[in-house]
Amino acid sequence: MYRMKKAALILFLIACCINSTFGQNYELVWSDEFNADTIDTRNWNFEIGNGTGGWGNNELEYYTKRPENVCIKDSVLVITALKENYNGFGYTSARLQTRNKAFWKYGRIEMRAKLPKGRGIWPAFWLMPQYQTYGTNYWPDNGEIDIMEYVGYNPNVVYGTVHTNKNNGSNGVSSSITYYGVENNFHLFAIEWTPTDITFYVDSYKYGIYQRLDRDWQYWPFDKEFYIVLNMAVGGNWGGAEGIDDSIFPQTFQIDYIRVYQLADENISHEDPGENYYSVSPNPCSDFLKLSILNPVVQNPKVSVFNLGGVMVIPPLVCTNAVTEFDFSLMKAGIYIMHLENKAMTKNIKVIKN
Incomplete structure (x- = not known):
């Protein structure tokens, strides 16, 4: 081709x-x-x-x-x-x-x-x-x-x-x-x-x-x-x-x-930012979880969420706002991995759904 x-x-x-x-x-x-x-x-x-x-x-x-x-x-x-x-x-x-x-x-x-x-x-x-x-x-x-x-x-x-x-x-x-x-x-x-x-x-x-x-x-x-x-x-x-x-x-x-x-x-430096660079709340969550960007290092990340079985439950989303809300209301209780990635870093965050 x-x-x-x-x-x-x-x-x-x-x-x-x-x-x-x-x-x-x-x-x-x-x-x-x-x-x-x-x-x-x-x-x-x-x-x-x-x-x-x-x-x-x-x-x-x-x-x-x-x-x-x-x-x-x-x-x-x-x-x-x-x-x-x-x-x-x-x-x-x-x-x-x-x-x-x-x-x-x-x-x-x-x-x-x-x-x-x-x-x-x-x-x-x-x-x-x-x-x-x-x-x-x-x-x-x-x-x-x-x-x-x-x-x-x-x-x-x-x-x-x-x-x-x-x-x-x-x-x-x-x-x-x-x-x-x-x-x-x-x-x-x-x-x-x-x-x-x-x-x-x-x-x-x-x-x-x-x-x-x-x-x-x-x-x-x-x-x-x-x-x-x-x-x-x-x-x-x-x-x-x-x-x-x-x-x-x-x-x-x-x-x-x-x-x-x-x-x-x-590729990129893959700096592992500390928690002062971002926040997720509430964690554990019941219905909705907010991701807040606190430092330019993690600006505009592409975010996806996986369950522990490896299935992507929230497809990749580029978060251009300082605060982005994710809907967990239909997900089963358990542990999930939120994966953040941009040109400066990559980060995985453990999220608990009640």
Whole structure:
């Protein structure tokens, strides 16, 4: 393209640091667990239509933001490709991205997902540059990282690719792995991106690496911020190379979560502010709890709340006011973890609901 997991997460949050199972000391800096009823537009933008030249790939779908094409169901983001006539096109699907809302330089970026199947389907999880820094063309001069691509006519083969000024389009530098079951079960698709290389994974299996090798921006534009794109194309130069089997529709691309981790020295200082920087009251609470910001260090935090089972019970909210009220009235009595995060710090607060 041009609930054990939540219990584990909450244990890491309580520890205030995610000690990596990936071999390094990574910290969670952003995630969407898709636990809300609707897609969080503070995180995601919808791309609508068929772009220019079928999004540059001669794709045949029309992207919409209708619930028929993209919705959250049972804490899973579901992108659905349909065979239907819509705005002059024969197929519909969805494409979302985080440009101007969430973008990063370096780290581990991962998606847990179950892939669609069938000839003509082309789902992807990829990164595009937040800024135009190099060359005269946004693409390919500023790069593209395809964390996961899958073409339905070649089942069980997952691809990871980078595109640069020197290697792009059908000449992108690509790796692949044959991995059975990606259409039937959820699996983890990830990269680990450092100043010197980009490594591709399915679950714990490393299957490709792209290295900088002291080359210039024409080979390595990957020292700037990139944002996430999620989509499922129909047809196109690659996805439709062997035609489209119309009998397969509808098809779903199901995303359980997306998470971004970074090393502390790549991200933020993660100062642990003392209680004089904030207050939560009353704690214990019965119905409502107020978070008060008392120091600029914790200004405008993104706040989410988890239960001890690891389930996010209040989705991420950027608190721009000095005092923000949270509704605990419908929650069961027990202990919860309120997670605060901004560019200067991260903090986990134990909250008790009576």
